[in-house]
Amino acid sequence: MGYRTARRCERPARDESALVRQESSGHSRSTKIIKCCCAAISGFISSAGANFRRKDLLSAEIVDAEGRVLRVSPDEREDLFWAIRGGGGNFGIATSLEYRLHPVGQILGGALRYPISATRDVLSFLDDYMMTVADELDVAVDIGNVGMMLAAPVVKEAIVTVTVSYCGDLEKGETALKPLRSFRRPLADTIRATSYLEIQALDDIQPLAEFGSTGGSRALETTFIERLGPEVIDTVVNSLEEPPPFFWIAVEHYMQGAVCRVEPARTAFALRRPGYSSRSFAAWRESGQADLSLAWVKRFVAALEPFTGGAIYVSYLTSGTADADVRAAYGPNYERLVTIKNRYDPTNFFSSNRNVRPEQR
Numbered sequence: 170m171g172y173r174t175a176r177r178c179e180r181p182a183r184d185e186s187a188l189v190r191q192e193s194s195g196h197s198r199s200t201k202i203i204k205c206c207c208a209a210i211s212g213f214i215s216s217a218g219a220n221f222r223r224k225d226l227l228s229a230e231i232v233d234a235e236g237r238v239l240r241v242s243p244d245e246r247e248d249l250f251w252a253i254r255g256g257g258g259n260f261g262i263a264t265s266l267e268y269r270l271h272p273v274g275q276i277l278g279g280a281l282r283y284p285i286s287a288t289r290d291v292l293s294f295l296d297d298y299m300m301t302v303a304d305e306l307d308v309a310v311d312i313g314n315v316g317m318m319l320a321a322p323v324v325k326e327a328i329v330t331v332t333v334s335y336c337g338d339l340e341k342g343e344t345a346l347k348p349l350r351s352f353r354r355p356l357a358d359t360i361r362a363t364s365y366l367e368i369q370a371l372d373d374i375q376p377l378a379e380f381g382s383t384g385g386s387r388a389l390e391t392t393f394i395e396r397l398g399p400e401v402i403d404t405v406v407n408s409l410e411e412p413p414p415f416f417w418i419a420v421e422h423y424m425q426g427a428v429c430r431v432e433p434a435r436t437a438f439a440l441r442r443p444g445y446s447s448r449s450f451a452a453w454r455e456s457g458q459a460d461l462s463l464a465w466v467k468r469f470v471a472a473l474e475p476f477t478g479g480a481i482y483v484s485y486l487t488s489g490t491a492d493a494d495v496r497a498a499y500g501p502n503y504e505r506l507v508t509i510k511n512r513y514d515p516t517n518f519f520s521s522n523r524n525v526r527p528e529q530r
Contacts, residue, residue: 388450
């Protein structure tokens with residue numbers, strides 16, 4: 170399911186499975202989502218609920234485990250409406266979504282690129298900088314050499330890439346970004362005023378997809394980092410001393426501002442605290458590189474465990490996720506999700522997901 174933008178906003182937008190992304194520079198309104206080339210609006214609503222303003226989803230149609238078509242909204246099946254805003258695919262198949270649009274003009278976006286030797290300097294600067302940034306700014310950091318990093322898909326030398334998106338007044342954005350763009354001379358600076366749709370397409374997932382489809386192997390682990398403090402930075406820098414042949418560390422989706430001003434119980438998505446979602450990734454084609462790559466990923470994630478605060482970003486849970494991790498991701502909302510699962514899917518028909526298991530009967 171793709172996302173839809175519109176010129177006019179007298180009516181809410183309706184997104185159905187037959188719709189595809191519409192890319193016209195004339196579009197001036199859109200939904201409130203983060204930048205990601207490989208996830209559609211339905212995924213953001215159902216799993217990464219923090220990225221939607223909590224009132225932007227107005228209603229939905231859900232096909233449940235019994236084949237019933239259910240309309241959900243704040244006034245209809247309120248419990249199921251609450252659950253699908255962060256609860257993933259545990260409750261049914263969304264065939265239609267109705268959501269609010271917002272005016273969007275040009276925004277500031279692009280990337281800063283640094284040599285891998287600048288890793289400590291970049292992370293140290295960001296540690297303080299991100300504590301005071303405006304709600305309108307999103308920053309993601311990619312460190313690696315795999316040639317598959319979404320923000321640097323063809324770069325195979327080890328680099329640090331800082332991708333930014335400022336959705337607001339351009340003059341205020343320039344002021345907000347000035348310290349970041351000037352604290353150290355980058356190898357490249359591609360930040361510019363551009364359209365919302367172009368920002369959505371900044372990342373390129375094609376090299377990553379092609380690597381997997383042509384026999385490449387990958388190891389991926391995820392975690393949450395409360396803050397880029399000295400110990401976390403030491404952990405990242407130390408991991409770069411003996412990396413596998415192809416590696417990628419992502420520190421992104423910084424939770425701050427409006428996201429954290431929502432009470433965790435307002436939607437099923439419960440992660441409402443400041444911090445970063447992080448992924449560590451290694452890739453190989455030669456079987457002899459597998460053990461080294463797997464060990465590096467597991468060792469790095471284990472070293473970051475003391476700095477997670479027990480949190481994890483639900484969208485980064487992988488298919489082999491343990492029940493304990495799903496519980497941690499949903500936190501105080503897990504038991505309420507189980508209650509709703511008992512009502513709408515007691516046999517766990519929808520289980521190929523970050524699974525909330527119904528109670529055994």
